[in-house]
Each structure stands twice: as structure tokens, then as C-alpha cells.
Amino acid sequence: MAEPLKVGLAGLGTVGAAVVHLLDQGRDKIVARCGRGIEIVALSARSRGKKRPFDLKKFRWVADPVALARDPSIDVLVEVIGGAGDPAKRAVETALSAGKAVVTANKALLAAHGQKLAALAERHRVALNFEASVAGGIPIVKTLREGLNGASFTRIYGILNGTCNYMLTRMEQDRLSFEACLRDAQALGYAEADPTFDVEGQDTAQKLAILASLAFGIKIDPRAIYVEGISSITLADLDAASELGYRVKLLGVAVKTEAGIEQRVHPTMVPKESAIAQVMGVTNAVTMDAEGLAPITLVGPGAGGVATASAIVADLADIARGVRNAPFGRPAARMTAIRKAPMQHHEGGYYIRLLARDRPGTAATIARRLAQQNISLESIVQRHAPGSRGAARPGRSGEAVPVIMITYATSEDAVRKALAAVRRDRVVTGRPQVIRIEKN
């Protein structure tokens, strides 16, 4: 039998520990599948003294991950340190430059430097695999890179952040406010002490940048992505969505338009009966549309030690079998610059919730401003405050009443202009809520 593949593991958090466990437990299966074993020969982590769920003494310890990366005894570096900067970046660069394959779960690193790292891997003819970086347990990277090579993608979208989906699910099911739900998610360990990166959509954007590159052959650039998080979503929005036949999800969407590739992350209304609307809790999902093909959807665990480690082991197994693909499915030199479709040109349906001053002429003013931008309404619902109901002459109280509108397909630009005009007219209070609708 061939020599086992020798792995240096940098990072010993939940994922790193699960990799150690899976490789140990799956020994026979790996040999059966790859014709050779996969063995961790050296480890690196921040703290050597920390208690671990396995016997540290079985492995050689290399304090510096960069030294581990160039260690002559390893064939592959598994990088689960995280972060776009050093030491993760230097460790990965060092390994590739030394002709060693790299398996990483580091989305931040790939989003920031994926292009250069892919070119470096190519130059040294080694694999750079990163299945674990997006939607942990779902083999979406392999599917895009190898599984659907015959397809011409037109759109890819998904639920890529488990924290946000968990929160939206809990808000809807348990009728919690965003704030209450966030406290809960933090207590359960589903949200970080500083949740900004997750709830404001940045995590989703990094993952979307990687998927869009794989699907459309474009250079990775998270800065080309329009990003909006879920912190402004209220229970009132979820209720209105439900009544109208929708559910709200934080989606990352990349779509081919005539103007170029549109990449955006924002709370989105999806039809309740769609596959993606059924995805609840911390689960992730990705849907791909391609020319002439019905949509393909992958649903599964987005995070967690075993799910992520299982993706890393699959990446290692490919390397053990001598498989080396271009990291982003094509040579780095053939990845094209993004022709970015500006968000103002986005076209689709919109949900708009306004707090309108309840006095004569308000409805007419709003209607006129929308009409001036050629926006047609599919539905409009105005709710009077409980106190004003049955009043002799409704609409004289001057109180604010919610007005909920669903538009037919229109443009982002038109919606922004119409709402700016409505606000200037002083017929609404507060900031209008706008949620884009994504049809399947």
C-alpha cells in the first residue's frame, strides 16, 4: 500500500479537535476508499496547556503554525486557525510555496486573498481545497467545481449563516423581538458576544463571494457585494410576510444580469412553499439555477465540529487519491474580473412597510410618489390602530398606522427615489422598511 498522507494540523478549536477524532475513528474506511491512510503527524495551536478531548502526546507539537507549514515531515497543511490575516495567511502561503497541499476552512482568508492563493497553489502544482469554508457539511464547493460542470449558471442563492437563520426562525415561531432572540442565541452559543459579523451579513457576504466565484468564474471580491443585515427586521415584518404567503430569510444572492453579476446579501422574502423557505434553525441551504435546468438545492448543516471536520476529511481524501483540481474550478489566470451590476439596477418585487400619519391625503400622496416612479402595487394593506377602529371619521387621528405594500417587479432605484419623496412629503414617520422579494 502507498505511504499514508501526512497532515500538519494548525488550529485546535472545535473543528480541529473533530478532525483529529474523525481521522482516528474513520481509519479503515479511509484506507478502503483512498487506498492509503491519512495521518496527522504534527499539531500547532495557540495554547499547548489547554485541556483537549484527545491525547496531545500522540502528536508532535510545533508551536509556530508557519514553521509547521514548512515542516518537511508533512504533505498537507490543514488550516483551521481562522481570520484573513497572519498567522493563517502566512501559514497557508508558506505551505503552498513549499509545495504542500492546503485544506482550509477559512472563508475570511479566501474572500480576501483567494485569488492570489489559488494562483500560488497552481504555480506549485498543489491542491488548495476549502469545502469547509462555506456551509460546513454541504458539499457545495465540490458540486460547483466538479459536480455541475455541464451547467451554465444563471443564479446562485442561499442561506449561508446559521445564526441569522436560527434567529429568524425563533423570532417567527416564538414571537420574539430581534433583541430578545439575540440574547437567547448568545446564551445558547449560537451567536457571538459581538454578533455584528453574523447579523449584519458580513459572514454571508464572504461565503457568497466564494460561491459566486465558483459559479461564474469571476475573481473573488466581497467588496462588490451589497450587504444588509437582519437587525432591522421586526416581528411585524415576519407577520406581514406570513400573511402575504412569504417567509423572511437572510439570503446571499449572486445573479447574472445584462448589466453584469449582481451580488447581494439582505433579508429576503421567499414564497412560503419554496424549498428554501422550509430551511429552519441553524441549517444552511444553497439553490443553483442553470440554463435549461430545474433548480438544484442542497440543504444541510452549516456549521458544527463534525460537519466542518467531515468536509475537511473529504478534501484530504481527494488529496490522498492524487486528485488536484483548480481551486476555483478553472485556472486562476482565467478567472474574469467582475463586471459588477450596481444595486440601483436590481429588479424585483419589494415589500415596503411604512408608518403613515393617519390623516386625509396620506394615501393619495404615497400612491402618487410610487406612480411617479412607475411602481405598480400587487397588494396594499393599511391597518388602523385599535383605538381608531370604528371611529366616525377614520383618518383624522393623526396617529401613525402601518401601511404594507407589495410591489410588482420594479427597480431598486425607483423604490429608493419614491420612498425618499414620501419622506420629504412628511406623510410618514420613521424609516420605511424595505425587504426585497426573491421568486423561485
Place this chain on the structure above:
Amino acid sequence: MAEPLKVGLAGLGTVGAAVVHLLDQGRDKIVARCGRGIEIVALSARSRGKKRPFDLKKFRWVADPVALARDPSIDVLVEVIGGAGDPAKRAVETALSAGKAVVTANKALLAAHGQKLAALAERHRVALNFEASVAGGIPIVKTLREGLNGASFTRIYGILNGTCNYMLTRMEQDRLSFEACLRDAQALGYAEADPTFDVEGQDTAQKLAILASLAFGIKIDPRAIYVEGISSITLADLDAASELGYRVKLLGVAVKTEAGIEQRVHPTMVPKESAIAQVMGVTNAVTMDAEGLAPITLVGPGAGGVATASAIVADLADIARGVRNAPFGRPAARMTAIRKAPMQHHEGGYYIRLLARDRPGTAATIARRLAQQNISLESIVQRHAPGSRGAARPGRSGEAVPVIMITYATSEDAVRKALAAVRRDRVVTGRPQVIRIEKN
């Protein structure tokens, strides 16, 4: 640039024609992704004179597919002839023996001879790829073979036959009988003139045999599968399922039990809110459970020219890039004999619909027979015929009334014995309907 990969295409039905089209249209993308082109150099089909959607003159014609398989000008044979016998079998064997890779969509051939063909491919060190053979547009073969190598599967199940799922969807949504729905499906081309192979579950069984082999490393054997089709399903069953919170799907299920691998195809009640219950029409879906992992579900088009051809092109792209995996994820010699778990040992919940004679003692008799087999009921619903409703003494008419029961987990053996006893007691008319429940 490297020489293009030279393909011989055997079979020019919908799928074959779509392969010609996709390879032509996707030329640039393929070169970008594989570093070389993929070119069809010769064709074979039953009738040369038939009208085709492309110019036949652009390709060399080889009347005999077996001659095409050994043609020195080709590197790969694409077999889309179909059928477990010759000429498909001989063509594939000939190509492999001549050291040529094979890409096939032929589930019948793989189910019957997959084991031997895999060994032959291995011996000659060539690829045998068959992504298109199961769930056309869904990359499930690659996912099982390469994408989830870190996972230890415990169960795999899915909707693998578009015809059946289309029919069950139409029956439920349009309130059609099985027969009316079948006529409709035939008129639309979704069902064959002889629908037996699809509606009686054989097609699903062949696909399940392939998936079970990939997931559990067992030898392919469709004869180890318990098979029941959907022809006995009535609208009454679908309505009762819906009331109880379920939907009926024809599933192929392979599950690891203590007694061995249980493989079965039958109409199944799945919880309405499960991902698989949302899969409507001709769409296919596969769910995988693995140790320590949340379920992973893939949903997409199960058939159709473009979907199937796109899977074939992905298989060809792997070959063009020099990737060769063991056909079933591990060397043929390491595929283990199936330890078949007998269907009588199957454990789970059951839906039972009886037509009970409406007279005193019937309910007691049924209850006693179930109790004798230690079967506990989660729910029981008895519906009186409209005529008997409000009668002074219900239960004296002697007419048949439907009784619908949902059991807690019990065994197939217990259910069969209890129902045989109930029938011997002559308290029911007709054959009891039994539908197994699959929890997610």
C-alpha cells in the same frame, strides 16, 4: 494545450442529443475548466436516417456500438443506449477492456452488473462514471463518492422516480384517482405506455441499489430490496395522510440496522413539514443521515435531457482533467457482501386503513388482534358512512366503514400477523392498506 478528449457517443435519444448540444455550446467553458476540450468524434445509434436536432454529418457514424467502443480514435465511450443487456452491456465491457473510460446513464446495467463492471474498469485503470444514472441533475453520485468521505452514513433515502412523484402530487392537488392521474401522465409523456417499471417501484429500486452501494460500501444487489409500488394508493389515503400531518411519497430507503442493511422501496408517509415532503412534481430528492451530522438533502431535476446530459458532461470533465475514482468510491474487491436485514424485522410507525364491517364487536376484535402483537396506537379514526350518521343505533348497518390507525413504532412482522388475524376474523372487507411512516 493538451489534446482534446475524444468521445464516442452511443445512443442518440433525448439525452444523447442534449450531450451533443451541451458539448458544442459549452466549448469555451470546458476548455477554461479542464485545460482541454471535449470532442465527440463518432456516433452510433439504432437509426441513421432519423431526423436529429443537429447535423449528423459533422460526426463519423459507426453503426455498431460495440465497434464504436473499440474504435481506436476514441478515448471515452458515452453509453446512453439503456437496458441491462446487449448491446449496452457489451459496448461498455468492450470499451473498458480496451482501456477506454466509460460514462453511462444506464441504471439498469449498473444495478445488474455494476460490481463486475467496476472491477473491469479498475483492472484496466480507467474511469467508469455514472452520475446521470441516478437522479439526473442532482450530483448525488459525486457527493457520496467524494463529497462526504468523512461521513459514516446511517441512512439514505429519497424520491428517485419523477413519474411517481408527479402522480402523487397531481392526485393530491387535483383530487384525481390513481387511474385518472396515470392516463394524464401518459398523455403528457411523464409516464410510459407500460408504466409498470416506474409505478411498481422497480426503477426506484435500481437507483437505490446504486446509492446504497456508494453509501455503505456494499455490493450492488437490487434483489436484496423489498419493493412495493404506488398503484394501490388511493385519494382516501392521501386525504387521511394530510389530516394526520403527513404526505405520501414513494421513497427508496437504505438504512443501517443491527440486523444488517435494510433496503426498501414503498409508498411512505413523511411529516408534512419535512424537506422531502416539499418535493413536488417530477423533482427528485435524496437525504443522507450520517453519524454526528444533521441530515443533508439534495433536491433537483431527476430526469430530462439537459439535466441528464449536464451530469454526463461533468463526468467527462473529470476524465478530461485526469481524475479517476473507484467507481463505487472504493476498490471493487473491498465492496462487502450485503448482510440483508429482512423486511419482517423492519421497525417503524405504520398507517393502516381498514374497511371494517359496521357492526357490534368489530372495533373490539381489531383492537384485540393489534394488542396480541403488542402494537400500540398513536391515533385511530373511524368514519361512518354518510347514510349511517345520526342513526338511532350506529353500528348496526353492517356496511363497511373506513378505520384509519397510526401505530407507534412496531415491527413489520407484528403488523402483518395482526392484519392476517383481523382478516381471518372476517370483520373487515377487502385488503387492508398499509403505509410505512418514515420519520426525519
